[in-house]
């Protein structure tokens with residue numbers, strides 16, 4: 001049986017979908033597939049198309065996984081990752097032939113959590129081929145005008161109908177939420193749109209992964225003193241936010257591990273940054289391999305920040321070497337008396 005579940009953290013960025021499915025075929029994405037019945041129905045009705053389903057609820061993912069196996073489908077892959085993360089990291093520009101968003105959570109009090117917003121539509125547009133369909137359905141009284149407003153102002157999509165939406169679509173396979181809405185007498189709104197020819201700048205380039213980053217520095221302070229002086233630190237740079245949360249020290253070796261939260265656009269990672277004393281006064285800061293960390297620009301920024309903090313603790317501290325990217329490296333250079341970086345390294 002084919003492995004049908006992928007994970008955005010451990011998959012290549014982007015995924016080669018032709019290789020993943022073992023064949024070239026049109027590629028369609030469903031965001032928030034719920035009980036999976038719609039996804040399975042589509043995959044059964046269109047065996048010549050490859051389908052990707054996303055769901056952030058783990059019980060729903062597990063149920064759908066079992067149903068896909070049971071149905072013996074080889075043209076479906078599912079992921080337990082949020083929509084923006086998968087669109088951003090796993091899909092090359094102009095890859096998708098269609099996108100379904102059925103009855104997205106309306107988040108009436110937390111509108112920032114809604115899947116549909118200007119950023120999502122731009123990101124989706126950049127990953128869709130011209131002519132690819134965008135089908136959204138909702139019955140929620142707050143979400144209906146929200147979707148209309150966002151779709152009508154995006155330059156990248158056009159309605160396939162003479163109007164922005166229709167309230168009848170008898171040919172559809174009904175999803176679970178749709179059946180409930182109809183049974184309770186609510187009107188469902190169906191948005192049948194498509195990606196038009198307007199070029200969408202790739203504002204979301206797939207992050208280029210770097211070699212495992214490290215900084216080597218001199219500090220006269222012993223590890224115990226570093227541990228004693230550590231305090232939580234938060235830093236923001238553009239879309240990037242990092243928090244050096246907690247420092248742990250190994251009782252056996254004295255090595256230090258800093259639990260770090262890194263948020264960069266649609267990707268969030270919790271990683272461990274290590275501070276090892278190689279010999280007295282000489283430290284190497286790096287990324288712990290536990291838990292599949294990806295050496296993204298955010299990780300570089302976090303390592304830079306940790307090195308900067310460590311240097312700030314004693315005037316005799318300085319950077320000896322590092323392999324961070326030039327622009328991070330330039331900032332580090334201002335702290336260093338003997339820094340270098342490999343100028344062949346591409347920018348972040």
Ligand SMILES: C[S@@+](CC[C@H](N)C(=O)[O-])C[C@H]1O[C@@H](n2cnc3c(N)ncnc32)[C@H](O)[C@@H]1O
Pocket residue numbers: 031032033034035054055056057060081082083084101102103104105115175176177178
């Ligand atoms: C209201 S339910 C609708 C389920 C199904 N589409 C239906 O119509 O029956 C919305 C689903 O979207 C999922 N979801 C919410 N945000 C998501 C995101 N960012 N990416 C993927 N799935 C998401 C939720 O876990 C939930 O199962």
